[in-house]
Amino acid sequence: MPRIGLNAHLLAHGGSYRNAGVSRYIAKLMAHLPQVDPDTEYVAFWGGGVDAPPTWRICPSPWRTRWPPARIAWEQLCQPIAARRAGLHLLHAPVYVGPLLGKCPLVITVHDLSFFRYPHLFRPFNRRYLQHFACWSASRARRIIAVSQSTARDVIEWLRVPEEKVVVVPNGVDEEMRPRAEAELELFRLGHGLPPKMILFLGTLEPRKNIPTLLAAYAELRRRGYVEHTLILAGARGWYYEEIDRTIERLCLGDKVRFVGYVPTEELSLWYSAADLFVYPALYEGFGLPPLEAMACGTPVVVSNVSSLPEVVGEAGLTADPRDPHALAEAMARALVDSALRARLRQDGLARAATYSWRVTAERTAQVYHQTLDEAAYG
DSSP: OOOOEEOTTTTSSSSSSSHHHHHHHHHHHHHHHOOOOOOSSSEEESSHHHHSOOOOEEEOOSSSSTTTHHHHHIIIIIIHHHHHHHSSSEEESSSSOOEEEEEEEEEEEEEOOOOSSGGGSSSSHHHHHHHHHHHHHHOOOEEEEEEEEEHHHHHHSSSSGGGGGEEEEEOOOOTTTTTOHHHHHHHHHHTTTSSSSEEEEOBBBBBGHHHHHHHHHHHHHHHOOOOOOOEEEEEOOOOSOOOHHHHEEEEOOOEEEEEEOOOOGGGHHHHHHOOOOEEOSSOOSSSHHHHHHHHTOOOEEEEEETTTHHHGGGGGGGOOOOHHHHHHHHHHHHHHHHHHHHHHHHHHHHHHHHHHHHHHHHHHHHHHHHHHHHHHHHH
16 A cells, blocks of 8 residues: 655644645645545644644654744654655655655645745745745656646746646635525624625735735725725735735725734635625735635635636636736726626636535545656656
């Protein structure tokens, strides 16, 4: 029986921005891989802090790997030894970086390459670490999973790896992401003190999400009398977010914009369903899961016309130039006031989101593992 390891040290919990996309990616793989690939033994390298799934063999680390320097040191110094002791046939590093030493065949997942495309948006240490270690890991890996065609092109260009080494495996949508009944939404709004009309953004509050442009577009809509909606900014504060506060003050939007912080996974579909419009004006995304989740909940979406976002939403969402507040405002206005368009976006969004499944993500990931093992066995 093959034995495959997964570095699960970035599986997080609580209200931090770290409990966002990559943590959910790891959690969904751990939930589905043993189901779709029962003839494989799965081993998780674990940093603690969350409950371990019973279908995995857990190898806990005595190091305090929630502290990034300790995690990095463990990944490079201890992980090769742990992989050998566990008798692994293959190791999956699900967030860019794997151990640079060791003989165990390696698969890595690349979620985006924003640290190459927009390096100024990252703290210096994070930028240098990701740039150098992602390159070295990609060079050593036998396979690289990219979460979209857009990311695959970036991997080939920026990490300079052969095209045949890169496999596209899109993310999935939780089955819990579905339209919620109006009676349930009324109770939810009452419990959170929410207004009846809302425009929603959900994601980590950091520069790449382009919130100041969203604020400028929203201010334009209010000046033109298009909206009475409150703008809800949901998500944990990440880094370099101070410009958001300055923009709100400059545009005099203090009583029109509401921060709600980190949203627990079990509440996500309620937030999406309660909104009249979901807007995601990111400058760059490797995949862009929140717009897809919003569509699964029947909410019209407006996204940037760059990177992976048009690929993910297809014709089921509206797109706009993320650097043009006027273009973004026009797209938002169309999605809010055109009732026929709203009905079409809702129907198409539900159909589009239904084509994405975490179970399929796990199946295709397991296929990558076994193809890599087969190649390793023959040389």
